[in-house]
Amino acid sequence: MSAAYKRILLKLSGEALMGDDAYGINEDVVNRIVSEIAEVTRLDVQVGVVIGGGNIFRGMKGAAAGMDRATADYMGMLATVMNAMALADAMRRMDVEARVQSALRIDQVVEPYIRGRAIRHLEEGRVVIFAAGTGNPFFTTDTAAALRGSEIGAQIVLKATKVDGVYTADPKKDPDAQRYHRISFDEAIGRNLAVLDSTAFALCRDQKLPINVFSIFKPGALKRVVMGEDEGTLVHS
Ligand code: UDP
Secondary structure (H helix, E strand, O other): OOOOOOEEEEEEOHHHHOOOOOOOOOHHHHHHHHHHHHHHHOOOOEEEEEEOOOOOOOHHHHHHOOOOHHHHHHHHHHHHHHHHHHHHHHHHHOOOOEEEEEOOOOOOOOEEOOHHHHHHHHHOOOEEEEEOOOOOOOOOHHHHHHHHHHHOOOOEEEEEEOOOOOEOOOOOOOOOOOEOOEEEHHHHHHOOOOOOOHHHHHHHHHHOOOEEEEEOOOOOHHHHHHOOOOOOEEEEO
């Protein structure tokens, strides 16, 4: 069986790299995530990754502590560059070809984001890790995922979270909570479901770019999503 998608945009939160640690990058967790990504690339699926930074620094938290919000957000974006480098290096060690492209220029360290070049890397089978979010404060890496996903012509955004989909209620608090298998953008809005942040969600909806929310901590889930199986929640037009 072949994969359901030729090109995907995987959104990994910074927290996904943390595992059960309280902060930073857990090497075992990163290796496991990378091995799952490697498996997907072997299915000839082109993979773009947007990585968050919440395991290191979040702008909102800095602002809450009295920092200037834009300054704090730039720090958050820089945190995503560190995560991107850790991810790319883990890929190098597992013989997965990868490039980091940053929305903020740090030319000595990583490539700048250049759309055409990113697409070329993807066509050559390299994983492209998009760092520094959108490059703008007041946005999130979810929005960067919707934006880069649209720009590279990804067929779907895969949102990797701790929970294996979108539920009718918080499954940790409500034992009767049911997972949505498939839901339309309009239904998700009508039911006030938080799938991505509102800016990211609106962009995906406008671009008719479906979103599949799934758990990155569930072994094999990424591959099942890519194979088009019922895994997590698919949000569609
Ligand atoms: N950020 C930003 N603009 C962007 C993307 C990210 O300012 O386009 C900053 C923001 O401060 C955010 C931090 O980078 O808190 C880390 O990103 P995010 O919170 O989205 O990471 P995640 O929750 O996915 O780990």
